[in-house]
Amino acid sequence: MKGKESFKTAxxxxxxxxxxxxxxxxxxxxxxxATMGISQRIFYFHVPLAWLGLLGYTLVFxxxxxxxxxxxxxxxxxxxxxxxxxxxxxxxxxxxxxxxAKPAWGVWWTWTPRLTTAxxxxxxxxxxxxxxxxxxxxxxxxxxxxxxxxxxxxxVPIIAISTSLxxxxxxxxxxxxxxxxxxxxxxxxxxxxxxxxxxxxxxAIRTSLKQQEMEVERLxxxxxxxx
Amino acid sequence: MGNGSAIAxxxxxxxxxxxxxxxxxxVLRDVSVSIRKGELAVLFGxxxxxxxxxxxxxxxxxxxxxxxxxxxxxxxxxxAEDARRKIGVVSHQTFLYNDLTIRENLEFYARMxxxxxxxxxxxxxxxxxxxxxxxxxxxxxxSRGMQQRVAIARAILHKPEILLLDExxxxxxxxxxxxxxxxxxxxxxxxxxxxxxxxDLERGIELGDRFLVLSRGAIIYDSSKEQMDVTxxxxxxxxxSGVSV
Amino acid sequence: MSFLSKSLAVxxxxxxxELRTREMVFAVLVFTILVIVIFNFTAGVDQxxxxxxxxxxxxxxxxxxxxxxxxxxxxxxxxxGCLEGLMSCPASREVIYVGKVLSNLLFMLVIEIIALLVxxxxxxxxxxxxxxxxxxxxxxxxxxxxxTLFSGLSANTKAREMVLxxxxxxxxxxxxxxxxxxxxxxxAGKSWAGLSxxxxxxxxxxxxxxxxxxxxxxxxxxx
Numbered sequence: 172m173k174g175k176e177s178f179k180t181a182x183x184x185x186x187x188x189x190x191x192x193x194x195x196x197x198x199x200x201x202x203x204x205a206t207m208g209i210s211q212r213i214f215y216f217h218v219p220l221a222w223l224g225l226l227g228y229t230l231v232f233x234x235x236x237x238x239x240x241x242x243x244x245x246x247x248x249x250x251x252x253x254x255x256x257x258x259x260x261x262x263x264x265x266x267x268x269x270x271x272a273k274p275a276w277g278v279w280w281t282w283t284p285r286l287t288t289a290x291x292x293x294x295x296x297x298x299x300x301x302x303x304x305x306x307x308x309x310x311x312x313x314x315x316x317x318x319x320x321x322x323x324x325x326x327v328p329i330i331a332i333s334t335s336l337x338x339x340x341x342x343x344x345x346x347x348x349x350x351x352x353x354x355x356x357x358x359x360x361x362x363x364x365x366x367x368x369x370x371x372x373x374x375a376i377r378t379s380l381k382q383q384e385m386e387v388e389r390l391x392x393x394x395x396x397x398x
Numbered sequence: 399m400g401n402g403s404a405i406a407x408x409x410x411x412x413x414x415x416x417x418x419x420x421x422x423x424x425v426l427r428d429v430s431v432s433i434r435k436g437e438l439a440v441l442f443g444x445x446x447x448x449x450x451x452x453x454x455x456x457x458x459x460x461x462x463x464x465x466x467x468x469x470x471x472x473x474x475x476x477x478a479e480d481a482r483r484k485i486g487v488v489s490h491q492t493f494l495y496n497d498l499t500i501r502e503n504l505e506f507y508a509r510m511x512x513x514x515x516x517x518x519x520x521x522x523x524x525x526x527x528x529x530x531x532x533x534x535x536x537x538x539x540x541s542r543g544m545q546q547r548v549a550i551a552r553a554i555l556h557k558p559e560i561l562l563l564d565e566x567x568x569x570x571x572x573x574x575x576x577x578x579x580x581x582x583x584x585x586x587x588x589x590x591x592x593x594x595x596x597x598d599l600e601r602g603i604e605l606g607d608r609f610l611v612l613s614r615g616a617i618i619y620d621s622s623k624e625q626m627d628v629t630x631x632x633x634x635x636x637x638x639s640g641v642s643v
Numbered sequence: 644m645s646f647l648s649k650s651l652a653v654x655x656x657x658x659x660x661e662l663r664t665r666e667m668v669f670a671v672l673v674f675t676i677l678v679i680v681i682f683n684f685t686a687g688v689d690q691x692x693x694x695x696x697x698x699x700x701x702x703x704x705x706x707x708x709x710x711x712x713x714x715x716x717x718x719x720x721x722x723x724g725c726l727e728g729l730m731s732c733p734a735s736r737e738v739i740y741v742g743k744v745l746s747n748l749l750f751m752l753v754i755e756i757i758a759l760l761v762x763x764x765x766x767x768x769x770x771x772x773x774x775x776x777x778x779x780x781x782x783x784x785x786x787x788x789x790x791t792l793f794s795g796l797s798a799n800t801k802a803r804e805m806v807l808x809x810x811x812x813x814x815x816x817x818x819x820x821x822x823x824x825x826x827x828x829x830x831a832g833k834s835w836a837g838l839s840x841x842x843x844x845x846x847x848x849x850x851x852x853x854x855x856x857x858x859x860x861x862x863x864x865x866x
Contacts, residue, residue, distance in 0.1 A: 239862055294813035301809050305800040309421045315796050318859045319810060322792070325855050326814050329848050333817035336840055337824060392422040459730045460866045479733040493728025495719060497660040509652035510732035512645065536663075537723075545723075552728075 175379075182372040189365035196358035204355075210274040213267055215359055219366035220264035221285070224292060226370065227257020228324055231299065235320030238313060244385060245378075247313035250320055251303065252377035256370060258296040264289055284335040291330050295323040409471070410435045410560050410591035411456060416465035418451055418615075425451045427615045428465070433608065435559075436589040440606035442599060444639040448615040449595040450489075453564050456593065457487045470559065483511065486558035488566045488582075492549040496538035500529060500548050503537060504555060511556035523551040526581045543574050550578055563594035567601070579605075599635050603628065613638035646741075649734045653742020654749070660719060661750060667715045668750055675708045675758045679765065693766050698826035701770065702782075702819050704758065709751055709783070710808045713790040716743055717798035726864065736861035740791060744853075748787040755779055768830065774838060775829045781845045782822040788853040789814050795863040814852070821845045 197215040204211035234250025237243075268286045269279050280286070299319045306312030351359070412432040418425045425448045433439045443449045454460040455467060458474050458481055467474045469481035487493070494503045501520060508516040524530050527547040537545055546566075553561065561582055567575050583590060596602045602609065609626060611619035611634050619634045621627070661667060682700050686693045720726040729739055759770050759779070790811055797806035825841035 239859075291813050291816050294809075298810045298813055301806060302796065302800065305802045305806050307799065307801055311799065314862050314865075315800070318792070318796060318862055321859055322789070322814060322852070322855055325851055326817070326848075329817045329844070329851065332847075333820045333844055336844065337820050389422050454727070454866075457727075457731050459727050479735065482731055482733040485731065487728075487731050489724065489727070491724030491727070493725055493731075494723050495656070495660060495725055496722055497664050497719070498656065502656070502659055506652060506656045507728070507732065510649055510729075510734055512733070 224261035232324035235317035248381035439608040440602040443612035486553035489564035650741035654745040657746035740860040
């Protein structure tokens with residue numbers, strides 16, 4: 172237990188240091204993009220958030236398969252925690268996209284393939300969380316969640332293809348023409364690393380919190396049965 | 399229970415350390431029973447003891463959380479479909495579709511159970527429960543008692559060796575109850591293996607030749623008719639039903 | 644062989660019950676036609692506007708009417724404990740799934756084809772062309788495979804009818820997108836070749852999602 176705790180604290184410290192570095196990179200180190208100016212810097216938040224949304228659902232998928240196979244509630248706690256986090260980061264991705272769209276295109280929302288895919292993924296996260304919420308008991312919720320976790324995951328690539336096919340007929344604005352300078356790529360990598368470590372840290376905390384909740388519940392049952 | 403394989407030929411139904419958990423609630427705890435071929439086993443227990451759960455596991459409708467169930471020596475984890483072929487179920491629910499006629503319902507189940515000579519067999523079982531005149535009536539238009547008769551016909555359609563009855567007498571009049579026992583036990587002169595649940599102790603003692611008491615998910619009494627001590631059974635039963643009240 | 648014949652037995656039983664009561668197809672059909680009529684008031688009488696909006700309208704209608712009819716899939720199994728009876732039969736859980744997919748596909752197609760006929764009649768736009776029918780069949784198959792899985796799932800939740808659309812619609816969105824775009828091409832008089840990306844997309848969805856749904860269905864009805 173003690174080793175686990177210090178491991179978590181280390182995770183938090185690493186995340187903190189990486190974030191300080193990332194902030195330095197984003198606001199001081201990387202050059203300002205030529206056509207979009209300062210607002211392009213939101214890109215260094217926007218991309219990692221998208222990555223975490225996808226990473227989250229990939230972990231949900233993995234945890235779901237493991238749960239249906241092994242039937243250990245630990246796997247269910249893992250995938251439901253990943254879903255909660257993935258949902259939050261996908262929400263932040265949609266918000267950051269919206270904030271970026273306003274200065275870039277003058278509108279709060281634009282149906283680019285990526286934003287559209289993310290929006291649908293966001294709805295799939297909601298579906299996953301909804302089905303757990305409305306299940307008549309916990310194990311059933313875990314099972315149903317796993318089913319949505321698996322079906323939703325295999326659907327994501329098809330959604331991505333369909334939205335890009337859909338938009339290719341009505342070409343929308345590209346993100347930016349020039350591509351990334353090496354400094355920009357480096358800054359982006361640091362930011363992605365910082366966000367990923369934060370995600371893993373949150374995931375570990377949330378999963379173990381759920382484990383503890385279950386343990387409390389189990390002990391309470393035991394006490395009630397003995398009375 | 400370790401000698402299960404040696405006596406497999408005469409054991410109809412066997413559970414080995416079967417447990418079932420719903421969330422944190424343990425509904426069955428390490429239930430191990432073996433029922434011989436031709437036995438009429440009565441499963442007593444107050445409401446909430448886990449009788450229905452145990453029967454549903456035996457019927458392979460529900461999977462146990464742990465443990466094994468053997469139906470005529472076949473493990474239901476591996477041979478679920480073959481095991482189901484040997485089992486007929488009558489519960490307080492009829493498993494019949496209200497919008498279909500008696501014939502259509504039985505036709506459907508006959509197809510699902512691969513019953514040969516469907517038409518003849520359906521005629522036979524419907525005759526047995528005395529429902530021939532209503533063969534083309536929808537289930538929804540029949541009285542509860544009549545529906546239960548059709549449910550009995552449905553359960554024996556595929557000539558199962560084992561019958562599982564979950565409180566089958568609940569809400570039935572005496573006439574249908576006599577039909578029930580006649581059809582369930584009589585067919586072809588061969589005695590079926592029957593497991594049935596009830597919370598009516600006197601009725602159970604009258605019918606059964608093997609007695610089990612389930613309390614809070616565990617078997618706390620198990621005796622054959624020859625070895626049974628009625629007072630002890632009564633005491634045991636009263637004790638556990640007292641707990642649940 | 645036994646797998647298929649038992650699946651057909653399930654589909655047959657569903658169809659007999661539906662033919663007898665007509666509760667689902669009738670209500671959903673009325674709903675569908677009502678939506679088409681309401682469309683008349685939003686699009687006006689301009690033929691060009693109607694033509695432009697028709698594909699979107701058709702597929703929005705089919706998505707909602709599909710959800711409505713899918714909701715009914717397991718209702719009948721809930722009465723008299725029929726689902727348990729079904730599960731005590733010597734057939735795998737997948738048999739139940741395939742049988743229900745077939746009957747759902749049939750019911751939805753009947754509703755959609757009547758709706759297309761009504762649409763043709765009311766708006767004088769010929770939507771019953773072969774390519775559009777192929778799109779309809781392929782897309783509806785996608786609806787049926789995913790929808791049957793999710794209707795089994797939502798039938799066991801506390802809020803049944805509310806849960807199904809939340810699960811079903813985001814997952815089938817690629818099919819809706821492809822069906823709308825494909826139908827647009829058909830109405831614009833494009834050839835079969837121009838439709839191929841959309842066909843491919845729907846086929847890919849049908850292939851992947853039907854296999855996955857088939858594999859996970861047993862987990863939906865087990866206890």
